[in-house]
Amino acid sequence: xxxxxxxxxxxxxxxxxxxxxxxxxxxxxxxxxxxxxxxxxxxxxxxxxxxxxxxxxxxxxxxxxxxxxxxxxxxxxxxxxxxxxxxxxxxxxxxxxxxxxxxxxxxxxxxxxxxxxxxxxxxxxxxxxxxxxxxxxxxxxxxxxxxxxxxxxxxxxxxxxxxxxxxxxxxxxxxxxxxxxxxxxxxxxxxxxxxxxxxxxxxxxxxxxxxxxxxxxxxxxxxxxxxxxxxxxxxxxxxxxxxxxxxxxxxxxxxxxxxxxxxxxxxxxxxxxxxxxxxxxxxxxxxxxxxxxxxxxxxxxxxxxxxxxxxxxxxxxxxxxxxxxxxxxxxxxxxxxxxxxxxxxxxxxxxxxxxxxxxxxxxxxxxxxxxxxxxxxxxxxxxxxxxxxxxxxxxxxxxxxxxxxxxxxxxxxxxxxxxxxxxxxxxxxxxxxxxxxxxxxxxxxxxxxxxxxxxxxxxxxxxxxxxxxxxxxxxxxxxxxxxxxxxxxxxxxxxxxxxxxxxxxxxxxx
Numbered sequence: 169x170x171x172x173x174x175x176x177x178x179x180x181x182x183x184x185x186x187x188x189x190x191x192x193x194x195x196x197x198x199x200x201x202x203x204x205x206x207x208x209x210x211x212x213x214x215x216x217x218x219x220x221x222x223x224x225x226x227x228x229x230x231x232x233x234x235x236x237x238x239x240x241x242x243x244x245x246x247x248x249x250x251x252x253x254x255x256x257x258x259x260x261x262x263x264x265x266x267x268x269x270x271x272x273x274x275x276x277x278x279x280x281x282x283x284x285x286x287x288x289x290x291x292x293x294x295x296x297x298x299x300x301x302x303x304x305x306x307x308x309x310x311x312x313x314x315x316x317x318x319x320x321x322x323x324x325x326x327x328x329x330x331x332x333x334x335x336x337x338x339x340x341x342x343x344x345x346x347x348x349x350x351x352x353x354x355x356x357x358x359x360x361x362x363x364x365x366x367x368x369x370x371x372x373x374x375x376x377x378x379x380x381x382x383x384x385x386x387x388x389x390x391x392x393x394x395x396x397x398x399x400x401x402x403x404x405x406x407x408x409x410x411x412x413x414x415x416x417x418x419x420x421x422x423x424x425x426x427x428x429x430x431x432x433x434x435x436x437x438x439x440x441x442x443x444x445x446x447x448x449x450x451x452x453x454x455x456x457x458x459x460x461x462x463x464x465x466x467x468x469x470x471x472x473x474x475x476x477x478x479x480x481x482x483x484x485x486x487x488x489x490x491x492x493x494x495x496x497x498x499x500x501x502x503x504x505x506x507x508x509x510x511x512x513x514x515x516x517x518x519x520x521x522x523x524x525x526x527x528x529x530x531x532x533x534x535x536x537x538x539x540x541x542x543x544x545x546x547x548x549x550x551x552x553x554x555x556x557x558x559x560x561x562x563x564x565x566x567x568x569x570x571x572x573x574x575x576x577x578x579x580x581x582x583x584x585x586x587x588x589x590x591x592x593x594x595x596x597x598x599x600x601x602x603x604x605x606x607x608x609x610x611x612x613x614x615x616x617x618x619x620x621x622x623x624x625x626x627x628x629x630x631x632x633x634x635x636x637x638x639x640x641x642x643x644x645x646x647x648x649x650x651x652x653x654x655x656x657x658x659x660x661x662x663x664x665x666x667x668x669x670x671x672x673x674x675x676x677x678x
Contacts, residue, residue, distance in 0.1 A: 171224065171290045173217045181209055191651035196631065198645035210287075214280050228286045234368055236285060237267045238323035240278035244270065247277070254322045264323045292376045303675055307431070307610070308377030310369065312384040313350035321351060327365060329354050332393045335401060336384075336636070339437050345392070345401065346637035352391050352404060355414070363421040370426040377428055385432035385453075386442050389415035412441035423449055431479055431608070435486075452477045452608060456484060457601050458493055458575075466567050468578040471604030480606035482597055482615050485633040489614040490597055491589035492628040499571040500534035501525075501564055509560050515551055523550045532629055537569050544569070589628070594618040595663065602671035609673060613648060620660040622650055 169175050175182075189202045219225040229236060242254070245265065249257050270278055296306055313334055314320045321328050328351040335347040358365050373380060382388070389411040390403040405414060422430055434442050434453040446453050455474040462469060474480055482490050488497060510517040524547070525535040541547065544565040548555045555562070576585035579596040586593075594615060602609045614631060617623050623631065626649065634643045650658065668674035 169291075170213065170287055172219055172222050173213055177216075178209065178213060181212070185209060191648070191654070196626070196647060196649075197642060198647055207284075210284055211280060214283055219283050219286075220279075225283065225286050228289065229282050232285075232372070235319075235372075236282055238264070239285070239319040240281045241265050241267055241270060242319035242322055243281040244274050244278050248274075253317045255317075262322075263325075289375060296376055305378040306376065307379040307381065308373055308428075309381050310373060310383060310430075312382070312387050313348065313352070316349060316351050324365075327354055327357050328352065329393070329404075331396050332404070333396050334387075335392050335394060336436050337392045337401060337403075347394060347401075349639065352393050355418070359417065363418070363425075366418070366421055367425045370422065370428070374426060374428055379429040379431055380426075382422070382430050382432045382451075384436075385434045385446075386436055386438050388418045389439055389441055408439075411439055412444070415441060415445055419445055419449055419451070423451075433484075435484070446477070450477060452479050452606075454478060454484070455480050455604070455606055456487075457482045457597065458487075458498075463567070466571065467574055471600055471606075474604045474606045476605050476607060478606040479608040479610055480601045480604040481610050481612075482601050483612045485612070486636045488632055489612060489618065489628060490594055491615075491618050491623070492632065494572070494575075494589045494593065495587065496532050496629055497534050498575060499568055500530070500536045501568055503530075503533045503535050506535055506564070509564075513551075513553065513557065513560070515553065520551055537565070541565070542569065589618065591619050591663075595667065599667050599671060602667055602673050616660065616664055617648070617650075619663045620658065622658065622660065 185205055188205065189199060245254070245257065245261055249261075254262060267275075267278065299306055316330075316333075321330075330351050332352050333347060334350050334352045336345060338345040390405055390408075392401050393404045394401045405411065429452075431452045432442075432446055432454070434446060435456065443453075445451075453475060455478045457468075457471075457480065460469040460471075460474065461467065471480060483493070487493065506521070507517050509515075510520050521535065524538060524541055526538045529536040541550070544562055547561050547565060548558050551558050551561060572585045579593070579600055581593065581596055598611060598615060598619070601611065612633075614623070630642065631646065633646050665674060
């Protein structure tokens with residue numbers, strides 16, 4: 169329901185909206201038409217039920233003026249400028265604009281955007297209260313960076329390094345690295361203001377969450393950045409000796425200014441000081457099942473040996489689902505990594521690829537070994553090099569060739585591992601993660617849905633939230649094949665409950 173509004177008066181329009189945009193009816197990615205249609209309906213509601221006399225609405229505006237004021241102006245200008253980036257606006261609007269500069273229809277439209285935020289605030293708080301009555305805690309997110317084209321950046325450009333773009337360095341999972349495009353924070357400026365920007369975001373999030381994820385936790389220490397004009401990436405700050413103190417100041421601010429429990433996404437290229445501070449502040453990190461290995465042997469770690477103060481997960485929003493990992497990535501080599509190693513060792517890439525990998529079974533930039541090269545000792549001869557010259561390739565082979573067999577054995581499943589994923593395989597992996605020593609477990613909805621038939625017919629490779637390092641309409645726009653209303657009655661719910669009960673993760677509903 170909407171605050172201060174008889175929603176029943178708009179039942180016909182809401183029903184028509186649901187019919188026009190049914191769950192799964194517009195493809196697997198968010199149709200922006202849904203957003204436009206909802207905003208049009210909300211504008212109609214706002215005009216027919218203006219909130220100006222509602223004390224709760226005015227109180228909300230006053231309490232959140234620091235961010236809501238600029239946000240409303242930014243939204244108005246965005247609409248007037250045909251949604252172009254603020255950096256393309258006329259000069260008089262690019263440097264920020266006070267709410268007092270608006271009048272008439274523009275001021276009304278800014279109030280409308282405030283009202284929408286108020287409705288979201290009220291609905292989220294009601295949802296949280298309902299969860300609390302059932303003994304359910306909600307975990308939210310604190311994005312590490314914000315979009316360059318945002319009210320935050322537009323209104324306080326001095327808080328950001330606008331000549332740089334943030335990203336992540338190349339690592340074992342993303343060989344090409346990542347370039348996100350968001351501007352890094354000017355931490356010196358933010359610190360000079362007593363970290364008020366960080367504190368305000370935390371305080372608002374407390375309305376909705378009991379726990380929250382610190383996005384890109386390693387970025388609190390140093391951030392991989394690129395010159396906006398082009399050039400090589402670098403860590404900022406560049407001096408490694410200051411990383412620990414830099415991160416400690418920010419983390420101290422976070423834990424001292426919120427009642428929520430922080431959980432760190434400590435993934436990627438992780439500096440040693442990250443692990444040190446997680447222990448020091450008792451902040452849970454993340455243990456990802458497919459990466460939790462003994463890297464000397466390639467064997468998967470017993471989940472009972474995961475960090476006690478951690479969150480165990482099978483997949484993350486930046487990764488393929490379990491099913492897609494199994495079918496396309498497990499037991500394969502990243503094509504970009506292999507090509508670069510060939511170039512570094514003076515090996516002809518095309519011929520090496522043809523000698524070592526099965527072309528028909530290599531897809532999506534992942535190279536699958538030929539069964540004929542099960543014995544890694546064959547590699548030097550096939551690559552035309554002495555054994556001591558191809559240590560990188562031998563290590564790559566040792567880590568990946570029989571990865572599927574090792575993961576299958578790790579799950580305790582019998583027989584030969586199949587090429588395709590299936591419900592029994594998914595259930596075993598989810599159960600294994602839930603049986604970990606980790607204080608928390610959190611699994612993607614895609615992986616839970618893979619327990620049944622709800623994802624049949626889906627392209628599991630593309631059925632993911634984000635492809636890191638890419639700019640695409642497919643990122644952060646994934647929609648589920650079932651509606652929220654249907655999720656409460658899915659056949660897999662009994663399986664989910666059984667897994668949680670078996671592993672001691674099922675709390676008692678109140």
